[in-house]
Amino acid sequence: MKIVKIPVVGVLVLASIATASAKPKSKTTTPEKVADSQIKEDPYRFNGAVTSGEARGSGFCAWNRRTFFSAAHVVFDDDEMVWKSPPKWHPQAHANKLDRKAAIQSRGFFRWTNYAEIVEEEDAINGKAFGRDFIIGFSFTNLTSGSAARINMSGSADLKKPVRSMMTGYPARIAYSDQPIGGFFMYRTGPSLNTYNTYSGSALETTLISTGPGNSGGPIWTDGGTAGWSAAGVVVGGLPSETIVYAFSSELNTMLDAVSPVVKAGVPQSVNSNSVSSTSRFFSSNRKQQLPDGVHQWTDYPLNVSGFEKDAKVESVKVSVKVKTTHQGDLQVLLTGPGGVQALVHNQEGGGKRNLIINSKDLSEFFEDVDLEGRWTVRFQDRLKGDICTVESVVLELTSVPGQASSGGTEP
Amino acid sequence: MSRPRAALLAAVLLLAGAWLFFSPASEDSTRSSTTSSGEGKTTTRSPSLRPTPEAERALRDSTAEQTIENDWTDLLAWLDSEPKPSSKEIRERLLALRVSWTEKDLQVLANALTRLLESGEDRNLGLAFRVGPHGFLQSWPTLRVFLLDVLAASDPELAAATARSVIAKTDSADEFAVSLRSLTRKGLARASDEELLTHFKTLLGRSEWKNSGGFGEAFDLPRLLGTTAAAEALARWEGNPKLRNRALDEFSADHPAEGIALVQADTPLEPAARAMLMARADPADAAQLAAVDQYLRDPLRQAGEINAFLESFPLRSATTGYRLYGKHPAPYTFETITAGDRAALQQVTRWMEDPALEAHRGELASLKERLEEWVNQAR
The missing domain is CATH 2.40.10.120 (Thrombin, subunit H)
Incomplete structure (x- = not known):
């Protein structure tokens, strides 16, 4: 050359x-x-x-x-x-x-x-x-x-x-x-x-x-x-x-x-060309806390996320929560990521039903390109009076995608 | 326990008790208790050895609020200092500040930001209005726009309430546009389509805003709404044709049937813009294909418009980028495009055989050639 x-x-x-x-x-x-x-x-x-x-x-x-x-x-x-x-x-x-x-x-x-x-x-x-x-x-x-x-x-x-x-x-x-x-x-x-x-x-x-x-x-x-x-x-x-x-x-x-x-419909295989595989980590809290009844005020479960590669971005975000209550419809649950990006996890659905149990709800689409490391917060409100709601556990599962050279998949 | 450790623990307990005794939180709880008795009695304070969770929270919130106010004061002093910070320095400092603030209790942040907005303090930052990922701004023309932007990352309902207040009073297109964003977010704070359209029409009526970045970015709203009424408001706006047509195009990529409805309703449109709306049709949808057939045979259409249509139909190129209200546009999939191409090829073959469309035979032949190649590629 x-x-x-x-x-x-x-x-x-x-x-x-x-x-x-x-x-x-x-x-x-x-x-x-x-x-x-x-x-x-x-x-x-x-x-x-x-x-x-x-x-x-x-x-x-x-x-x-x-x-x-x-x-x-x-x-x-x-x-x-x-x-x-x-x-x-x-x-x-x-x-x-x-x-x-x-x-x-x-x-x-x-x-x-x-x-x-x-x-x-x-x-x-x-x-x-x-x-x-x-x-x-x-x-x-x-x-x-x-x-x-x-x-x-x-x-x-x-x-x-x-x-x-x-x-x-x-x-x-x-x-x-x-x-x-x-x-x-x-x-x-x-x-x-x-x-x-x-x-x-x-x-x-x-x-x-x-x-x-x-x-x-x-x-x-x-x-x-x-x-x-x-x-x-x-x-x-x-x-x-x-x-x-x-x-x-x-x-x-x-x-x-x-x-x-x-x-990608015709090219289903996605690869990361620099051979760095995705990494999943769990962040959780088992702090039991009763939410103020019928008060429009958030009770926060902050989760400080670290341990990913530098500049790693979100590939997937899944959240699990367990709230003991006699009425799911009282509850609003919000997930906030670093920089203030937000996604509703639960929005007073389930009127008349008891305990709110959400397992690995996929919220990835709301957090594309968000930096993984930083403060994530799962927020709860008991918006209606009369039924007591107690948060029992919160689990956040984050998966990283490497931020360097990438390709969008090649034919198998 | 060793003597020094015991002494340290005693000192900590003493301080905690003293703090609780004099803290506003403990006074609040005392007042509450007195009021509920209804007799105006003086209640006896009982200094506790451990702060209550409420007292702990109050202390934490108070500290966080003070930090935000200190940050704000420092920021104003820095912006006013000589030599003036550069645009790059201002942008980087604000980006860092947003990260720092959004790591605080979001309720506290919402309250603090609302107070700062109410103070009326502002600075022109000399930066452009630029949208970044997730509709948050990455460059702010003024400090108030910055505060409104961060507010949207705090408490959704308080942000929406503040947004309505700003929208009702502001003379700034950028403040109007960024405030409107808080009303578009999913959840309890989301305004009705009718309210959002009313705000959009208000914005369209403010011709003095026509060169503001926020004014331009607000043109993403019709796409978010996805209604013919929103598209019609946009189409009938007599301002910047480039802005109008770009927004109409992005609208129709996401909502082709509503775009076609505009044409069918004889909404005033430029010929080229009309051709593009029709070219966005989904040929796999029988109703849309029938509308396209009718359009092609309409004797009122000039040859230039029909040629523009035939050169791009079925139009699957599109624009995308960061958007203020909706998710960044990604209107097509492999399945929808290929199904549409197959249906379009059948239709074009019929048109080729129709003597009534003889005048367009050349353009139809080119279109048929392209469609055949695409259909073959997709097999």
Whole structure:
């Protein structure tokens, strides 16, 4: 693999390999063509060209074999606000012309929006268009042979450090030298050591790296050493000597949640690619306490949760409670997680029935992406006078999902 | 027991007794006892060696309230200090404060926040209104918006009561929008659909709010309600067309039948927006498919609108993200899409054979090709 010299950033670290390059020194890292023999190797094999009508861009199959990422502006015109037929995916394109037979008609895509930015547009907040300018496309057929690329969910944090990164894609022009590139050939920009800074929203920028039009939607990879490359974000824009990327973080889960029901029905197996298995822990209290009768005031059972991996997020939340009473309908039970996220466990149901016994009620859907560690509270109210309610036990079962590189399942 | 330990225990007991004797909690219980006797007698205090659970709770609550008030005072002083803290520093401090506050007794927190809101103290923070996970904000334009945001994480009923009070009086779109959130949460505090729609219409009528982030984020409410009445209020609003159409699109992705009902009721809509509402139809639903057929044959529809419809039908691309009121949109599943595609393919095949639709033959052929590929992929 040829390494482009980086005279300013990372010159010391790359000095030994940089001398191996035969190219003249360049101040800015610019795209270079990927050798034909490398197209089917990681991470190049995850790449594909994306076309939508007359527009062309780059993309990469990641997280799941039936999903690809690209830049939103490649496939959607925000000014027109009209959905067109979904984009086409051209896997591992590397030729003067796209092979129409190899093209896959995607079924659709999800894109990130928020309403606040629409109304604020009149104030022209700088760079906002790049904030979350990415899509996840989906198909009902596999978009790559073998596994999909892994996602680096800590991409946003990692890219702000001096990490070894590389971009790949299909530039139509080398922006730095304004040199045209014919056809649809896969190029890489880097690897190089760079540090990115916050640009706008979840977009990061860096200087001394130049891609070019057409590279939008391609991946920025971070080098995980022996674990290989993982996709840390999406190239969304740039200037002749600057590059802007949307960097992955836990907010990506919102998009993955939307696309999961669409692709996972045919791809049932979910795996965590970094081989860290889920962990379940129980937190309980057997403190017996009579609730104030008919008083609209909470009696709390706080549970301080610790012992999970750093930054671990909720995979599942189950709660069990036992309350001795002659009337379930008096009771309201609420679970509050760290940061104040709440879910109703019991809402005065069961009029006329005795003791409230709830076993492992699954409340996971209310606590997606919540940090596991912190204070969880099970809260009780006896809202009607006349029947005495005594809490006898509370059990909270929490299961973690590792917060690092992840994939959304591959075909068995 | 060793002598020093015994002395220590005696000192602790003495302090506890003295505290109980003079504490407000013990006075409260004395007053209560006197009142119930109805004779105005002076009751004898009996210093206890152990604080009652009520006294313990009162002490804990008092300490927590004091901590919140101290945090607040420190925060105001910090915001007013020179040099001014940066936006990033302000946001990070508030995020940390929310975590710290929500770890306290939530009843105490609700009471303390209500008092702080009633004080009228506020600061402009220079931050955007940004929604984060679970509808909580991750960036707040003012301190009052921050307080209202945290309040929603405390006691649901008290938050709802405070929300109604704010909604009735505020001149801030951001306060209005974040307060409204407390009325949308499941449970006893949830307002009726009618009340929520009334508040939404009030918001739509405040044209001076049109550039506020909170105003924009409140457009998630019709999707939460899912009623034709809510969609109609949205469709008839004559403000920012981009905001209106984006909200209508997200509404119809979740509620396609109600979106189609808008078109059938001849609600004034832009042609492209109307085409997108119809393209969201579920072809596996016979009633929706019949509505689509009728729409396609409507002589009043211009070719541009029909082409936009045929290029996207059945539309399964969608937007998502953090939303203020409802769960983030995830409107489709493998099963619903593939069942719809099969039904759509059958319908398109019929349309292809219908001489009345000859004018659209080219677009129909492209649509049929796409549907055939999708149906084959799904096998």
